[in-house]
Amino acid sequence: MPAMRPSRPIGILGYGAYIPRYRLQASEVARVWHGGQDHVPIAQKAVAGPDEDAITMAVEAARNALARAGIAGERLQAVWVGSESHPYAVKPSSTIVAEALGAGPLALAADVEFACKAGSEALQMAVALVGSGMADCALAIGADTAQGRPADELEYTAGSGAAAFVVGLADEAVALLEGSVSYVSDTPDFFRRGQEHYPRHGGRFTGEPGYFAHVLAAGRELLSSLGRSPADYAYVVLHQPNPKFPARAAAELGFRPEQWQPGLLVDRIGNTYAASSLLGLTAVLDRAEPGERVFFVSFGSGAGSDALSLVVTEKLPLRRHQAPATASYIARQQLLDYATYARFRGKIAL
Amino acid sequence: MALQLPREWRWRQERYRLIGGRCRRCGQAFFPHREICPRCLGEDVAKEQFSGRGRVYSYATVYKAPVGFEEYVPYVVALVQLEEGALVAAQLTDVDPTEVQIGMPVECVLRRWRTNGPDGNIIYGYKFRPRLES
Amino acid sequence: MAGSADVFAIGVGQVPVGEHWELSIRDLAVEAGRRALADAGLARVGAVYVGNMLAPTVNGQQHLGALVASWLGQRQAEAVTVEAACGSGGAALRQGYLSIRSGAHEAVLVLGVEKMTDCVNGTTTAALAMAADAEYEAGLGLSFVAINALLMRRYMYEFGVPRQAFARFAVLAHANALGNPMAMFRKEVSVAEYMRAPFVADPIGLLDSSPMADGAAAVVLASGELARSLGRGQVRVAGSAVATDYLALHDRLDPLDLVAVRVSTARALGQAGLSITDVSFFEPHDAFTVMAVLCLEACGFAGRGEACALAARGHFDRGGALPICTMGGLKARGHPVGATGVYQAVEAVLQLRQEAGACQVQGAKVGLIQNVGGSGATAITHVLVRE
Incomplete structure (x- = not known):
């Protein structure tokens, strides 16, 4: 099957990152729950402050994206927010975000849920809307304050962050979309029931049938349908629930470490779920040069992957300094002890 | 807690986007917007979305919180003087009380103010944090 | 206000300020009011002005004017509550002063009362914040x-x-x-x-x-003519x-x-x-x-x-x-x-x-x-x- 391509040339007009200030070191989790005797997957994860949630983080990432796009919020014709931690079960995050950005009222707005793929799914929706000619400007956001059950291995990595992308016409784009592939199947590797606070996961079942099956299939399909090889790309960004999975998947696709390392942030901020692969993409766009290509594959449990191929335009170097670099959010950090973390994230019943 | 949905909803644009006012006669900027200029009493005023950049004019650290704000204690409240000249009362966020000084550059962010209990609405609005380097 | 009446403070009464667990807001008001009337040597006044800030939120009671006047034995007197946050007592005094000065009444009772200890959690703190701007100060913490x-x-x-x-x-x-x-x-x-x-x-x-506390205090104001007739013309x-x-x-x-x-x-x-x-x-x-x-x-x-x-x-x-x-x-x-x-x-x-x-x-x-x-x-x- 050929890759999906827009009906007219489109791309990313602006991108924005947000990572909260607080960090919890994995060694602190291991100290509290495992007597310090556990293999920790990453160094630390980003933790939202007590007054933050997916909405507030989405707004800051989106404001950064609009700043880089050089447009006002009122030009947005769609605002889509992907998250598995929408603050309301019923009441869209997206209308709050749109109001804060000055978007609408004549606009589309909706919340998207697809585990860690919710943000890239929103991006695909924006691509479809603009690529079809139905609208000229759409915003896609991935934002999460992910929660792992205390003492569960997810608690090491379940982090907080947001990334936003303004999709529009090619002549104003900082990166052009060349094509995409989306790949889904019914795979119950990870889920959370409606009234539950914490998810359940399938342990090692999340690996081969989950992450690898979908990321590799979507990635291979996109390379093959575009007639490209990994050597055509300067960067590859994959969903990053831990450092091992994306490194192994990228290697299996034929990429080299220097292609994936710039976009691999999980060791310093954890798995930010719907923002995870998208934040990797912002980090790469912070450094990519005109003409360089970026290969992107997300993954969401349940399960599916979106693979996109982008090429950077000469506008990127002029726009990237209009908002804080992803690296500057990563550098801004305040370590928490486990007690403060538990308090911030509502894990202590009052 | 009582749901005051209309009352909280009414201010959404002003709270989400820091929209205040400016007097066309004397140039004074003020927050919130109002029909009569607080400086010259002129009535030719216009709404204005402020930059969100400013400096701490005064601050205090709250240790005994009113109902609804207990989960944030200790938190810092401040008067912020915006670049446009208006003063705004707000919470500071992402900051340790010991870091704050009068004159410190800050910028506006959207954060939760409070929630109306676990099943009530969430109220969002402006806060200020130490300015990030862009 | 040429030609208008001088105003004299002819009687005072107060209860100790503190935590009065066994006394209600009306108990406090009645006690202070009776002491002031006794000090003035007067049984009846034309009006009662009650200064109070928190009764609607902390004590669940509005309408203190009529409540206090009637329980003080002043049925049929003019009576209202005056509210100006922590300045409510002073504002009631001002209304009493205007009432005498204008000639509307010969003698009035000004009474301030607050019963702050009726709630056991942060309710009183939140109620006090109502003195500030609810939308732009108190509402954001x-x-x-x-x-x-x-x-x-x-x-x-x-x-x-x-x-x-x-x-x-x-x-x-x-x-x-x-x-x-x-x-x-x-x-x-x-x-x-x-x-x-x-x-x-x-x-x-x-x-x-300053501490949160219960208390009530009262002053009887009167015209100069009445004050002198009662031998109470010392304080104007x-x-x-x-x-x-x-x-x-x-x-x-x-x-x-x-x-x-x-x-x-x-x-x-x-x-x-x-x-x-x-x-x-x-x-x-x-x-x-x-x-x-x-x-x-x-x-x-x-x-x-x-x-x-x-x-x-x-x-x-x-x-x-x-x-x-x-x-x-x-x-x-x-x-x-x-x-x-x-x-x-x-x-x-x-x-x-x-x-x-x-x-x-x-x-x-x-x-x-x-x-x-x-x-x-x-x-x-x-x-x-x-x-």
């Missing part, structure tokens, strides 16, 4: 203490005054309360204790703050003025300049034909030490930035040039918010009648009392003189 703390921090910064300099106001208030049997705190505090006390809203510590209310300002600090062009205080003081002294140098003692609204400082400076008793230095020299002590908080002030007598303005009036009458006991200011002839609502949004100033 600024407690009433925090608002005053913003003033104090800015004052320390602008005038280079260390926090410790404010301690003197707490120390003198507690020292003065020792001789007042109605005071909540009859014990001295030291500068060291002030510095050790925990913060409520840094830089405001526990000993910068020579000036009465109210001025207002924005509720929110950020709406004021200079938050440290309490414009309403400045203006109401000038108006009240002007009516009395007096100047600040004629004042024998001053009862400021020292809800927080910084409010005492800002009020002293706005009135003109101290230059801007100079009140703490004057205090350090003993200027405001009982034997100093201008005694303040002569019976403990809000800090040590206690601050049952809507009653406070009437307590100030009762204390001024006692001073001018030379009945203040161990608290007596020698030679007191002119007393200035000042009740403030919010962080300076309402300022009510009265001048009482000994005839």
